[in-house]
Every structure is written in structure tokens, then in C-alpha cells.
Amino acid sequence: MNQQLAAAYVPGARPDAETAVFLHGLGGWTHNWAALIDRLRASVHCLALDLPGFGRSAPPPDGRVTVGRQAAAVAGHLARAGHRRVHLVGNSLGGLTALHLADRHPELVATLTLVSPVLPALPPLQALRIALLGLPGASRLHTRRLAARGPDRDLDDLYTLIYADPSRVDAAQRATEARERTRRAALPHAQDMLAEGVRAVVRAHLRPGGASPWRQATRVTAPTLLVYGRDDRLVPFRTAARAYAAFPDARLLTLPGVGHVAMQERPDAVAAAFRTLIARSPAAHR
Numbered sequence: 001m002n003q004q005l006a007a008a009y010v011p012g013a014r015p016d017a018e019t020a021v022f023l024h025g026l027g028g029w030t031h032n033w034a035a036l037i038d039r040l041r042a043s044v045h046c047l048a049l050d051l052p053g054f055g056r057s058a059p060p061p062d063g064r065v066t067v068g069r070q071a072a073a074v075a076g077h078l079a080r081a082g083h084r085r086v087h088l089v090g091n092s093l094g095g096l097t098a099l100h101l102a103d104r105h106p107e108l109v110a111t112l113t114l115v116s117p118v119l120p121a122l123p124p125l126q127a128l129r130i131a132l133l134g135l136p137g138a139s140r141l142h143t144r145r146l147a148a149r150g151p152d153r154d155l156d157d158l159y160t161l162i163y164a165d166p167s168r169v170d171a172a173q174r175a176t177e178a179r180e181r182t183r184r185a186a187l188p189h190a191q192d193m194l195a196e197g198v199r200a201v202v203r204a205h206l207r208p209g210g211a212s213p214w215r216q217a218t219r220v221t222a223p224t225l226l227v228y229g230r231d232d233r234l235v236p237f238r239t240a241a242r243a244y245a246a247f248p249d250a251r252l253l254t255l256p257g258v259g260h261v262a263m264q265e266r267p268d269a270v271a272a273a274f275r276t277l278i279a280r281s282p283a284a285h286r
Contacts, residue, residue: 005077006030006056010037010046018110018278019083022048023074025092025116025261026130026197029055031176032091036263039271044087044278049074051097053193055180063189065196067093067204071100078108087278088222091115091263092234093197096204096213103216111281113225113274116235116260119213119243120205126161126233131198154181164231164259217246224250225277227270229258251277 008030020040022033030048037046051070053059060069074097078086088109090098095117102109123131155178159166184190204213224247228240237254244252253273258265 002076003052003058003060003073005052005073006050007077008033008037008048010041012045013042017044018085018087019045019047020087020089020274020278021074021078021083022046023051023070023088023090023094023097024048024054025094026201027054027194028091028094029180031180032261033089033263035267036089036271036274039267040274043275047081047083047086049077051094053189053196059189059193063192063196065193065200067096067100067200070097070200071104074101075105075108084108085110087111087113087274087281089113089115089263089274090117091261092118093201095119096201099213099216099220100204102220102222106221109222111225111277112220112222113227113277114243115227115262115270116229116232117213117226117243118201118205118235119217119239121236121239121242124233124236127235130234131202152178161233162260163265164229164257165265168265214242214246217243218248220247220249222249223277223281225253225273226250227253227255227262227273229260229262229265230254230256231258232260234260 022037024030024032029050033048037048040046050057052073053065085108088098088102088111090096095114098112098114099117102112155174159169163169207213209215226240226243226247228235228237230237240252240254244250251273253269255262255266255269263270
């Protein structure tokens, strides 16, 4: 897939440093990784990508989003930029995309870090409500609801959903995200892409046999870090143990008092675990 992706690049402290690539979750964008990148820039070059249809990346020409297509777009971007092997990090839907890429293109992935990946499981009630956005016509109803509620109420609802403690969001972060959500609300494709992202997760969960994300996990050869918040309202915490058992070379970090976006809620803890992962990876020894 040759689609161009919007990107935020922060060079590391050393020219010869390896590169970490960050993939956001449903409805997210590159700024979701700002706190983590600020803590990792001394160790690695940091490249955050907007997946097709999200952030500042254009939607796919036919408007259809799948995990496989998202992964192909990331692989194409890395190939064009000359990245041969990277430390891949994904959150939520971006975690599914990173898993797909690690399974299909193991030569590209030195290590894999998944923060609250939406692996198939019986979802909690809040996740089921989001899944309703994938129904026909739901995106238009959602657009009207957002317009009636206003951007501040919309952000409050978002933080309540993805943070265990929304008070951790400071004024600067809130202002940045409010501007971005206002900009996206004006794009004609924004709500359709949100609905397509939901459908992409559902399609991935329904893939049979060897294409199932759980089967993909068993084939990942890269050292893997799994990060789960114990108070995640979207990904059931019980999947952490199953994921740890599924990946052949896994490390597990669980964080109490943390929700769906550990890299924003506890960036110091995630950064420390990531640095340990890459220091012990075969790529680091080479």
C-alpha cells in the first residue's frame, strides 16, 4: 500500500541510535505518544505515524479500513524512508496493526511493544458501546451528538473512557487535543473513518484460524513487551495473562490505577520497560 502517512519524527541523542515507531489507537494521532517520546528520545530515534484516515493522514481512496491495510501502509512508509528494522510500538487498534506487521514482516521488527492491544475477548460494556459506531448510519448520529454536546464535553467523555484518573490530563495537553479534535470534526471523512476503525477491529476479531490475532501472537519471533492498565475500561485486564502465554518471547507490565493509554498515564514506567526490552534484544547486541 503506497499511501503517504503523516508523521512526527524526533531524532535521538546519537546519530547511530535505532528507531522506534509508534502507532496510535482508534481516533488517535501522533501526539498521543508525546510524553513517551520525550522520555525515549535519548535512547532511540522516534517516529510516530498517523494511520490512514486518522490524524493528518488522508483516508484510503476507497474509504475502507482494515488492520491488514493499516499494517501495509506502515510497512510501505518504512520502506520508502529506508527503515530496515525498527522497535515497533502500538496502542489499542495500533497494537493490532503492529501485531499484524510483526507477523507478516518479521524482518522489519526488532522488538514489539503492545499497550492495551484490542485482542479478541468478550468486551466490557464501554467497548460494546463504541462498537455500535460501526453500525450503518451510526457515524452520522454520532456527528450530530457531538455537535450538540460541544468540544469540552466531548473531551471529558473521552478522558473518562481512556484514563483511569482523568485529573492526570494537564491544561496544555487538553488544549492541544481540543484543537486537534476541533480540526478533525471539520473534515468530511472524520466520522466515517471512526466507524471504519471500529469495523476494522471487529473484522480482525472474527478472522478464523491462522489469521486470528491470537494465532498471529504465537508466531511473533520478536521480543515482546505487553503493557496493561488494571483499570482499563476498553480492554479486559484478564486478557493480559492470555497474551503473556501466547507470545513466545514476552514480558508483561501491569499498572494499577491505569486505564487504556498507559503511555500517557504512566510514561515513566512504560519508558523504563521499553528501554529494558531493547537493551536485551538481539538487535541491541548486534
